[in-house]
Amino acid sequence: MKAVFVDDAEKVVVKEATLPELKENEVQIKVSVAGICGSDIHTYKGLHPFRKPPVIIGHEVAGEVVEVGEKVTRFKVGDRVTVEPQIGTGESEGIMTGNVNYSDNRLAPGMGDWLGTMAEYFIAPEAQVLPLPDTVTYDEGVLVEPLAVGVHAAYKGEVQQTDRVAILGAGPIGLLTLIAVKDRGVENVVVTDVLEYSLEKAKEMGASSVINIKEKQNWVNEAKEVLDKGSFDKVFITAGVPGIVNDALNLLKKGGRVVTVAMFHGQQEIDIEQLQQNEKEVVGCMTYNRPDSEKALEIITKGEFGVDKVISHKLHYEEAGKGFKMVDKKLDNSVKVLISFE
Template sequence: MKAAVVTEPYKVVLQDIDDPVVGQRDVLIRVKATGICGSDLHLYKGAHAFRKLPAILGHEVAGEVVEVGSKVTRFKPGMAVTVLPQISCGNCTACRRGYFNICPQKTVPGTPAWQGTFAEYFIAPEDAVYPLPAGVDYLAGSLAEPLAVAVHAAGRAELKGRKRVAILGSGTIGLLVLAVAKHYGVKEIIATDAYDYNLGVARKMGATVTINALREDVAAKIDELTSGEGVEAVIVAASAPGIIDQAAAIAARRGTIALVAMISQAIPVMTYTFVYKELELKGSQTYTASDFEAALDLLAAGAVPVAEVVTKTVDFKDTARALEILDKRLEEAVKIVVTL
């Protein structure tokens, strides 16, 4: 079968590789749609924290079951499915507490132990496979994984019941958090970004206020908009310099900040603001099974405007071009999904 392999930084080659071998509890999936994540861009650049080159891209996937192992009971050929792309060890303290998302030994696609999804076929253990709800097509199904990230972040920020929140960063995750916040009934949603195109998408999706962080003082603008009260919760979905201090500045007293952006470098933070305002700063790492299930429910309910989030689709053969578009911002795009 063909697979999109990053052979060296900035080089993607469609290679012939062996078809996956179906184990007794495995499900073989013909890939129909697979999204490009920010982590795929890191892999493309050869800068991913733990995925080493050469590697097959991808972990956001939807497709059709073509074969199942002898002990698989919940799936059969022809079913439309998606995959929760994390396999935890099941034995560590985090796993025993139900937090497999922070299992230090978890296995993910794009590593030697598990092939990535940018291939004609993808294999997953039955427990990681989920049927797509009725009415959810493959394109929408490929958003289940990043939407689960957004659901988890929304939970960490306790968005349910909030009246006013800010989302710093209007990329894929920020926009999906916006959709979740709207579904949860948040009335005032302030979205920021460095690109007007992304902010335009945020407005279409229901942001009440958008702020270009390069042209405006975000903290001053939100202080003015809220009469100095700030916002009850902040989702940090971008990694711009000073963004944690910005989040603290706009948060209301005793507000909550959920950090979903993977900021991999040490940055200075004015901790005084956190003490003075009694703020909570929470990390948000991927998702749990319940978050993934909630994401599928949101897709089934039509709560996510897929056509707004997925701004471009490309054929599998054009995977390298799609990565170049996102890396160099050659076109206005938020989410690109590769179709097969």
């Protein structure tokens, strides 16, 4: 089969790969579309903590079941599906938590012998596969996984309908976190970024206000003034840039909560006085669990928010290298780039 490899840092190639033999509890999917995620860009740049080149890249996927293992009972050939791309026991430091994302030995595509999704075919355990309703397109279905990240972030933030929310970063995860927050009934959502076209997309997808923070020294104060209600109840960090944690703390009201959604590299400074004196909180957020994926699919199925607006480009797999460069360098007003295997 043809597959997209990150062969080395910033080197994407399409070449032949061998599909592993299907196990009795597994489902083989003919891939229609796969998505380029921010974490895939970390792999592309050689920065990902556990997914290292050379590797078949990708973990977002939607397609059609073409073969099932002999013990598979929930799916049949011809079913339209997506995948929750993580396997774990929910065990952390010897304690069973029930949260797969806490697993000490969590497995994802591109790790070990589980190949990535950017290939003509993808194999996943039946337990990780989710059926797509007929009303959900494959392009929408591939967004279940990244939207689940936003849903989990909203859960970790304990978002309430009356909250004043700021989202720092209008990339795909920031925009999908916006959708997850809007689904909880929140009206006041301010989104910040340095790219005007990304902010326009945020506005289109339901942000009440947007702020371009490029070359603005006092954007934190400007953000507080936008709603004419002072500080924010919840702040979501969806861009892991230097200084962003303290910026988020400065946006918060006393007793407010910051949720760290982005992948960070290197250290972040934290103003401990802000944290302690004002009883503010900084909460970690790691991927999702099954209820988040199911909620993401529910949001997409009801179609209220036009989640597919986040998609800016769809390229054939032979152009995957171009797609990675677009996302990495923010070229051609790219937001969410999909790779097609049709």
